[in-house]
Amino acid sequence: MDKNSNIFKSIKIGNFTAKNRIEVSPAGSFLCSKDGGNNAEFLAYTRSLARSGAGIVTLGVSSIDEEISGAPITSVGSPLCIADLADIAEIIHTYGALASIELVSGKYMLMPPEVVATESSKEEVKHLIELFANAAERCMIAGFDMIMLHGAHGNVPAMFFSKKYNHRTDEYGGSFENRCRFGTELLEAIRKKVGNKIAIEYRISAEELLEGNSEIEETLEYAKKIQDKVDMMHVSRGLLSENSLLPYLFQPTYFPRAMNLEAAKRFKRELNIPVSVVGSFDLETAEKAVSKGDVDVVAMIRNILADTNCVSNAYKGKSEETRPCVRCNTCINRTHTQFLHLRCAVNPLIGREIQFPKIIEEVRKKKVVIIGGGPSSLEAARVLAKKGHKVVIFEKNNELGGALRMASTAAFKKDMKKYLDWSIRTVMNNPKIEVKLNTAATRENVISEKPDAVLIGVGAKPIIPKFALSGTEKLAWVGDVELKRVKVGQNIVIVGAGFTGLEAALSLSREGKKVKVIDMLPEERIGADGIQISMLALKELLKKEGVTFTCEVKLADVTEEGAVVENKFGKKEVIPCDTVILSLGVRADKEQVELFKDIVEETYAIGDCNAKGGTLWNATRTGFDAAMEI
Template identity: 80%
Template sequence: MDKNSNIFKPIHIGKVISKNRIEVAPAGAFLCSRDGGNNSEFLAYLKSLAKSGAGIVTLGVSSVDEQSSGVPVTNVGNSLYISDLADIAEVIHRYGALASIELISGQYMLMPPEVVATGSSKKLIKHIIELFANAAERCMIAGFDMIMIHGGHGNVPAMFFSKKHNHRTDEYGGSFENRCRFGQELLEAIRVKVGNRIAIEYRISAEELLEGNSEIEETLEYAKKIQDKIDIIHVSRGLLQEEALLPYIFQPTYFPRAMNLEAAKRFKKELNIPVSVVGSFDLETAEKAVSSGDVDVVAMIRNILADTNCVSNAYKGKSDQTRPCVRCNTCINRTHTQFIRLRCAVNPLIGRETQFPEIVETRHSKKVVIIGGGPSSLEAARVASKKGHTVVIYEKDSELGGALKMAAAASFKKDLKRYLDWSIRSVISDPKIDVKLNTLATPENILGQNPDVVLIGVGAKPIIPKFTLSGTDKVVWVGDVELKKVPVGEDVVIVGAGFTGLEAALSLAEEGKKVKVIDMIPEEKIGADGIKISMIGLKELLKKAGVTFICEVKLSDVTMEGAVIEDKNGNKETIPCDTVILSLGVRADKEQVELFRDLVEETYVIGDCNTKGGTLWNATRTGFDAAMEL
């Protein structure tokens, strides 16, 4: 892929021209001020998106409401914020991108859809329409090139269009024509305010994926009725209000890429305006979709969060240098589930641009020795090298990667495997980094390097209790199973329902094995402390694969017959099985840390041996943070 690829051809959208066919999809970042205004953190983040090389940068979740909700989303409901909006447009324009902004009603989108669609008075309907129109005008005055009306995922326009939730008996409900009226009047009111001076993109759920909800045939007819009032239509699917559908909006790594493309192709075939599509595209799938004429524009956000140079790298023919997104949904989980600032598991700088200066070579190079070759060590090595330091990595195994090798082993973890390969490749090819494989670090050989800095990334040790048949093929560790180091029978019990155990369960079930998962917590709490959207998708796939759960029990012992479990009342029973797989988590390797902690004055502990919970975000963040201190 290079500058001659079809995704880099300009496109007219209304009266504006995008320099290419890639749009930064809208997503809330929770980085602006609590009243919805700007701050340096938010503007620095938007600068990162604009520098990506994308043709359109769409600011997400911007509320048209007159009163701020106190949630840190952009305020477009008050003229006092036009200056803030102008600063945003200016930052985006600096890099030749079109500035766009997604308009939503924060107040009404949180209400039950039937309350808004059926219960709103005509006066309130006119007021909501006026809010959108006034907000669009403010965006135009501020210098935005485009606006996106969010009419999908169960937002306000979709509520009025919904045959399931709109039970009005007046001109805004009942028949198909009447259910289209709100959206049509909304767009007409916006055109009165802005004319053709700003392009209008309309986001739509082609289908809402629940019985009785909107289906693609009716949605297409609605799109035909509004296409003369908009300049481009943006195709997604699903509903935000239904947790079970969240993985279809924010597809995790277990789901295919480009899941909305088939629906978008219908819109492209039947409409006479440009069509944009969103949904787990990377630049390769985007190029294929545009080249085949299936769509005109492809929207994405997670790839750009993972590497803000991804579009410009592709343009220059350097896609192999781009840090891949692993589709773990750490970013979306933080903003949509935890309501905290956006972060990325593989790009520790995104959302934290103001905390760190630009990475430049230091005038005083140091000798940095890193113990361990896991993801935190690889991140630290890359950053230290960029800063001009010389780096030596000691890795006791024959290859780099640490625990990530196990995590990326399953067939459905291709995204993580791509990241792991990139991470290793970027370190091995760096002339400032000396990698010593098959070399156990000792205090003696570390000191023999005369290091100025030591980074300890020795990882964590698995928690493996002893049972009667420990040490036999009957009881195995999940890591050895994932790496195909041990045989596994046809009837399997997995102990531990964290992400690792469940991913192993899915992998084995897809091989045709009968799998049961046991855990001490109630089934409804499985994954509650993990990445919620991804866990919802994983559970769905486990159910389809026939994996069963036995919860609120603990493993008491393992016999030749199988796994002996005990409930909270002390009752025991044996689950017949061929293999018991232990997936009980890990503990930081504190003994190894203490062995190296005091070798030199400047020492940092990074990765799993420094944090609670072995997540990729913790690994990359601690490695990055330590290297930035050098």
């Protein structure tokens, strides 16, 4: 892929021309001020998105409401916000991209859709339309080139269009024509305010994926009805209000890429305006879709969060340098589920640009020894080399990657494998990094390197209880199973329903094994502390594969017959099986940390041997943070 690729052809949208066919899709970052205005963190984050090289940069979740919600999302509900909006547009224009902004009603999107669509008075409906139109005008005055009206995922326009939720008996409900009225009047009101001085992109759910909700045929007729009032149709699917559908909005690694493309192709064939699509595209799948004429523009956000140079790298023919997104949904989980500032599992800089404004080469070069070759160590090594330091990595095995190798073996973990390969390649090819494979670190050989600083990335040890048959073929650790170091039988019990155990269950069930998962938690609590959107997808796939659960029990023993489990009342029973696989988590290897921590004064524990290990985000963040301190 290079500058001659089809995604790098310009495209006219309304009266504006985008330099290429890639759009940064809207996503709430929770980095704004609580009054809806700018701050240094949010402006720096916006600059990162704009610097990506995308042709359109769309700011996400911007509220038209007059009242300040108190949530850290952009406000467009008052004339006082115009100055802040102008600063955002100015930053985006600096990098030659069209500045766009997604308009939503923060107030109404949090209300039950049937209440908004059915119970709002005519005066409230007219006022809501006026709020959108006024917000669009403010964006125009501030210098934005485009707005995106969020009419998808059950947002306000979709509420009125919905035959399930709109039960009005006036001109805004009932017939198809009446349910379209809110959308058409909304667009007419906006055009009256802005004319053609700003382009309008309309985000639509081609289908809402639940029985009784909007389906593609009717939605397509609605799109035809409003296409003369918009400049581009943006195709998605699903509903935000239904947790079971969240994986279809934010597709995790277990789902295929480009899941909305087939629907978007229908819109492209039957509309006479440009069509954009969103949904787990990377630049390669985007290029295929645009080259075939399936769509005109492809929107994405997670790839750009993972590497803000991804589009410009592709333009320069340097895609191999781009850090891959693993589609883990750490970013979306933090904002959508936990209401935390946006972060990325593989890019420790995103959302933290103010904390680390620039990685510069140090005047005083140091020699740094890193013990262990896992993901935290690899991240640290890259940063240290960029700062000009000399790095030596001791890795006891014959290859780098650490626990990430286990996490990337399953067929559905291609995204993680791609990231792992990139991470190893960028370290092995760096002339400032010396890698010593098959070399276990000792105090003696670390001291012999005469390091100025030491990073301890020795990882964690699996939790393996001692049962009666421990050490026999009946009992196995999940890591050995994932890496194909041991054979397993046909009937399997997996002990532990964290991501590792459940991913192993999915992989084994797809190999034709009969799998049961046991855990001490109630079934509804499984995954509650993890990345919930991805866990929803994983549970759905496990159900389809016939994996069963026995919850609120603990493993008491392993016998020749199978797994002995004990419930909360102390009652024991045997689950017959051929193999018991332990996936009970890990403990930080504190012994190894103690062994090396006093060799030099400047020493840091990173990754899973740090106090809070277990996630890729923790690994990359702790490695990055330690490297920045040296």
